[in-house]
Amino acid sequence: MVTGGIGWVVAVNLIIWTGLFLYLLRLGTRVRDLEKKS
C-alpha cells in the first residue's frame, strides 16, 4: 500500500471511523452503568 495512495486514505479513514465507533460503544456502556447506579 502506497503512503498517500487511495488504499492508504481508505485505511486511515476506516481506522478513524472504527476508533470513533468503539469510543461511542464504550461511552454507551458507561452511561448505562451510571444510569443503573443513580
Place this chain on the structure above:
Amino acid sequence: MEPLKKLLAGLLWLWMSAVIAGAFLYAPLARGFIGQSSRILFFHVPMAWVSFVAFIAAGIWSLRFLYGGRQPRHDRAAAAAVELGLTFGVLATVTGALWARVMWGAYWNWDPRQTSIVVALLFYGAYLALRSSLEDRDQRARLSAAYAVLGLVVAPFLFFIMPRIMFSLHPQSVINAQGKVEMEPRMVQVLLAGSAGATALFFWIHNLQCRLAALLERNSAPLE
C-alpha cells in the same frame, strides 16, 4: 448492550465502512474538479445535511417543550441537537474550505454558501450563549426553546434559499434548480448512503448526549 442495539450499531459500522470504501473505490471522480478533490463531496455534504437536520430537530424538540407539558427532557434534547448541529456544521465548513482551497485557490471566498453557513453557526452559537447566560432553569428552557423555534425559519432560509438566490461559485446542488439530479448514479448512491449513515450517527450520539445531560442534571455524576 441489548442485542437489537448491538445489531444496529454493528450495521452502522458496516454501513459507514462501506460508504468510506465506496467514496474512494466505487464512486467515479466528478468531471471538472481538480485531482481527487471531488471525493470530499461524500463527507462534506452529509455533514452539512446532518447539521441542518440537527437544527430542525432542535426546533421540533423546542416546540414539543413549549406545547407538550414543558418536559425537561425536550429541553435537553433541543440543546444537545444544537451542540451537535454546530459540531457537524463546523466540520462541513472545514471540509468545504479545504475543497475551496483546491478548486478556487483560497480557503475562504465569501461565497454565499460559505457565508450562509457561518451565519447559521453564529445564530446557533448565540443559542448556546443565551442558555449559558440564564441561571434559572425554567427561564433558560423557555427562552431558548422560543429561540430554537425561530430557527425553524432561519435554518431552511440559510441552508437552502439564500445560496440559491445569489450568484455562487459553489457547485450546483445534488438536485438542481430544475428539480433534476445531474450526478453520476454511483456518486448519488454513495452520497445518499453517506447522508443516511451520518443521520443515524447523529441520532446515536444525540441519544448518548441526552442521557449524559440527564445524569449530570440529576446528580452531577462525574464520568471518571
